[in-house]
Amino acid sequence: MRQAERNLSRVASELRTGFDAAFAKALAPERPPELDLLQIRVAEHDYALRLSQVLAVHADRKLVPVPGPRPELLGLFGVRGVVAPVYDLRLLLGYQAATPPRFVAQVRAPAPFAVAFELFERHLRVPESAVTLGGSSVDGAHSFAPGSVNSTSGPLPLIDLLAIFVAVTSKSRRDDAPEREERP
Amino acid sequence: MNWTFGIKLAMGFAISVLTVLVIGVSGHRVTAELIENDHWVAHTEEVKRTLVLFLSSLKDIETGQRGFLLTGDDQFLEPYRAGLGDVERLLNDARRLTADNEAQQRRVVELGPVVDERLASLARHIEQRRSQGLEAMLKPGVLSEGKQHMDKIRRIVAEMDQAESSLLAERSQRAQQSAATAQTTIVWGSLLGTLLVVIAGVVLSRSLTSQIGVAVRHIQTSSAELQAAANQQATGAKEQATAMSEVTTTISELLATSRQIAESARRVADIASQTASQARTGDGTVIRGTEAVAAIKRQVDAIVSNMLELGKKSQQIGAVLDIVSELAEQTNILAINATIEAAGAGESGRRFGVVADEIRKLADRVGGSTKEIRGLIDDVRAAVNTTVMTTETGSKAVDAGSDQFGQVASAFRQISLQVGTATEAAKEIELSTKQQATAVEQVNVAITNVAQASKESEVSTGQTLRTASELATLSRDLLKLVEAQRSNGASRSAAN
Numbered sequence: 001m002r003q004a005e006r007n008l009s010r011v012a013s014e015l016r017t018g019f020d021a022a023f024a025k026a027l028a029p030e031r032p033p034e035l036d037l038l039q040i041r042v043a044e045h046d047y048a049l050r051l052s053q054v055l056a057v058h059a060d061r062k063l064v065p066v067p068g069p070r071p072e073l074l075g076l077f078g079v080r081g082v083v084a085p086v087y088d089l090r091l092l093l094g095y096q097a098a099t100p101p102r103f104v105a106q107v108r109a110p111a112p113f114a115v116a117f118e119l120f121e122r123h124l125r126v127p128e129s130a131v132t133l134g135g136s137s138v139d140g141a142h143s144f145a146p147g148s149v150n151s152t153s154g155p156l157p158l159i160d161l162l163a164i165f166v167a168v169t170s171k172s173r174r175d176d177a178p179e180r181e182e183r184p
Numbered sequence: 185m186n187w188t189f190g191i192k193l194a195m196g197f198a199i200s201v202l203t204v205l206v207i208g209v210s211g212h213r214v215t216a217e218l219i220e221n222d223h224w225v226a227h228t229e230e231v232k233r234t235l236v237l238f239l240s241s242l243k244d245i246e247t248g249q250r251g252f253l254l255t256g257d258d259q260f261l262e263p264y265r266a267g268l269g270d271v272e273r274l275l276n277d278a279r280r281l282t283a284d285n286e287a288q289q290r291r292v293v294e295l296g297p298v299v300d301e302r303l304a305s306l307a308r309h310i311e312q313r314r315s316q317g318l319e320a321m322l323k324p325g326v327l328s329e330g331k332q333h334m335d336k337i338r339r340i341v342a343e344m345d346q347a348e349s350s351l352l353a354e355r356s357q358r359a360q361q362s363a364a365t366a367q368t369t370i371v372w373g374s375l376l377g378t379l380l381v382v383i384a385g386v387v388l389s390r391s392l393t394s395q396i397g398v399a400v401r402h403i404q405t406s407s408a409e410l411q412a413a414a415n416q417q418a419t420g421a422k423e424q425a426t427a428m429s430e431v432t433t434t435i436s437e438l439l440a441t442s443r444q445i446a447e448s449a450r451r452v453a454d455i456a457s458q459t460a461s462q463a464r465t466g467d468g469t470v471i472r473g474t475e476a477v478a479a480i481k482r483q484v485d486a487i488v489s490n491m492l493e494l495g496k497k498s499q500q501i502g503a504v505l506d507i508v509s510e511l512a513e514q515t516n517i518l519a520i521n522a523t524i525e526a527a528g529a530g531e532s533g534r535r536f537g538v539v540a541d542e543i544r545k546l547a548d549r550v551g552g553s554t555k556e557i558r559g560l561i562d563d564v565r566a567a568v569n570t571t572v573m574t575t576e577t578g579s580k581a582v583d584a585g586s587d588q589f590g591q592v593a594s595a596f597r598q599i600s601l602q603v604g605t606a607t608e609a610a611k612e613i614e615l616s617t618k619q620q621a622t623a624v625e626q627v628n629v630a631i632t633n634v635a636q637a638s639k640e641s642e643v644s645t646g647q648t649l650r651t652a653s654e655l656a657t658l659s660r661d662l663l664k665l666v667e668a669q670r671s672n673g674a675s676r677s678a679a680n
Contacts, residue, residue, distance in 0.1 A: 008560070011553045015546060022542035036527075038520065056521045059513060120513075123520055123544055 035128050037149060039121040039156060040103070043095035046156055047117075048124065048149050053161040055106040057120060063104075069175070072168075074116055077104060084112035092164055093142050109165040124151055131158060192391055196384040203380045207373030214366035221359030228352040231281045231288075234274055235345050241270040242302070242337065246330070249306045253313045253321050261310070268303065275299060278344070285351075288344055295340045302333035397666045404659035411652035418649045421642040428635035435628045442621040449614035456607035463600040470593040477589050481582040488575045495568040502561050509554040512547050519544030 036051035056079065063075035063086055072091035076083050086104055090097045092115070101116035126149055133147040144164050145157035187195070245267035251260030275296065282288035309327075312320050321327065519540050526537030 008553065008557065011549070011556070015549055015553070018549070019542075019546055022539070022546070036523070051520070051524060052527070054520075054524060056524060057517045059517055120517070122548055123516070123523075 033128050034125050035131060035149075037124040037126060037151075037156075037158070038105070039124050039151070039153075040105075040117045041119040041121055042093055042117050043090045043097075045095075046121065046153070047093075047145060048151070048156040048158045049105060049161060050158070051123070053108050055108045058104045058106070059120070060102060061104050063116075070172075074101070077114065079106065082112050084114045086114045086116050087164075087168060089115040089117045089159075089164075092168070093144060093159075105161075107161045107165055109162060111165075111169065113161075113165045113168070115161065115164065124149075126151060133158075187391075189392060189395070192388055196388040199384045200377070200381045203373075203377035207370070207377050210369045210373055211366060214362060214369045218359060218362035218366050221355055221362045224355040225352060225359050227281065228348050228355055231278065232345055232348045232352070234277045234281060235341050235348070238271065238274040238278060239338065239341055241267040241274060242299070242334070245271065245303070245306060246334070249310055250327075252310060253327075254318070256313060256318065264306070264310075271299065271303070282344075285347070288347055291340050291344050291347075295337060295344075298333050298336050298340070302330055302337065305330045305333065393666055397663070400659055400663045400666055404656065404663055407652055407656040407659045411649065411656050414645060414649040414652040418642070418645040421638065421645040425635065425638040425642045428631065428638040432628070432631050432635045435624065435631050439621065439624045439628050442617060442624050446614060446617040446621050449610055449617050453607060453610035453614050456603055456610045460600060460603040460607055463596055463603050467593060467596040467600060470589060470596050474586060474589040474593060477582060477586045481579065481586060484575055484579045484582050488572060488579060491568055491572045491575055495565060495572060498561055498565045498568055502558070502565065505554060505557055505561055509551065509558065512550040512554050515547035516544055516551055519547050 038049040038051055038054065038057070040047055040049060058077075058079065061077050061079075063077050065075040066073060066085070072087045074086045074088050077086055078084075084106060088097050088101060090101070099118070101118050103118070103120045104114050104116045107113040107115060130150045131147060132149070142157065142159075144167070145159045146163075147158040147160075148155045149158050244263040248260050248262065248264030248267065252258065252264065254260075275292070278295075279289070279292045282292060309321065309329075312326075522540035523537055523544060526533035526540050529536065
């Protein structure tokens, strides 16, 4: 307990120092190009999202279920006047979904689109050289996660949200086409 | 006749002694008679020797007188003077020696005047020679005057000598007869006595040999049995001595053990007394302990209550921490979203992005710290739960301990009573053990005496065994002697 108390005191002191330093610190000079990532957890597996492909992250948002034949479509949610469909990233990546996901990431896509996942771990900032595209053999690799990134906690599969958007949208179009043809 | 050894031996010796007495008495009587006869023979010889000396003295007197008469020298009168005394003395001797013989006494009486006349004649001639000289002596008839007297003296003396010779012959004959009788008596008496002694000896020998043989066989048998018994007794005495030695050693060890037990009992009594005192002290200590346990129970109840309150506070802290964590998470998300918005705002949002990034970092670290605090709170709650459970268990244990303290107090009182009883019992054991040690000492002394007696008995038994062996050897030797004598007697009987 004393060790934990000392750690907490140390962390509090560091936080306080860091917070104060944030106001005193000058703007950072030009640095090598870096890549902002979000580390999330999907079906007990860690993945990384490109922050550039995310519009916003929300937690514990209420979803409006939409009846339909696609189980990965969890429903709709609205944010700042935009209604976006929310897809379960676990089902999209081929996992089983036992519990409702808590977090929703609004994808920067041509049309409103969002994916839901279980847990938001942390924000990552890595140099672009840490990203490997294609041919990834990392555990959890998928067609929607063709690359990987080396983080301090190890290599993470890098999910391509735009590819998911494209695939979901294309599938929706294929599913919707027979219906329109059947309509007079 | 069933005579005893004493009677038989007495009879045998009586016969021998009687025989010796008869022979002795007979021999004594015969010897006395022989001595008497010899005495009379010697007496006669003395009378005859006196008579011879008497005549010789008279001749000396006459010879000296004639020498003086011829020479006129007084020197020749020495034999005369010596002969005068001898004649008188010898005549008296003859009178004394023949006092028992009347005939000889008459001759002595007859001889006396004749001798006096002859001596007077000799004395008268000596005076004449002195006064008248030799011529007067040469006158005829002067010197022949005494011849008649001398012839008469010679005749009387010859008669006396003849009488004595007759007596000597008679007495010598009687002495020889006495000697022959004595010799006969001694020889035949000795033979008779020897015969009687031999007969008595043979009879006694046969009788005693028979009885002694039987008795010796009995003695041999008895001595053999005695030897065997003594041997067994010696073995038994030796075993007894050994056993008594072992018993003595065991008793000594028992005595040492009794003393040790007495010492241990005394220590036990002391320790029991101390234990009783400590038990009484312990009773008070237990009562105070019971009170202390009750106080502990109250404290434990207070601890339980406080721990439960701490658990509630921990839950509240957890709830607040949930809020803080959620706030940190929301802040992080907001910061991320602000970062995204700032990136979308272009160069103008770059400064805002820096702030948002710092906020995100801070929120991220707060979230991490919140997780750590969550873990600590969980640890605290788990520790509180464990402490509460442990404390409740301790409270129950304290309750059980309180009950057990009551039982211990009761047990202490019971122990105090029992220790008192044990103290009394230990003292009684100590006293009994001391009495036992004293008794064992007495037994040890008695056993030591018995062991000494056993050793002495062993020595005596060994002596008895040796004596029995010697007795057996003696009985065998005696039996051999008896058997040899009997066989010799039998062989002599067979030869006869």
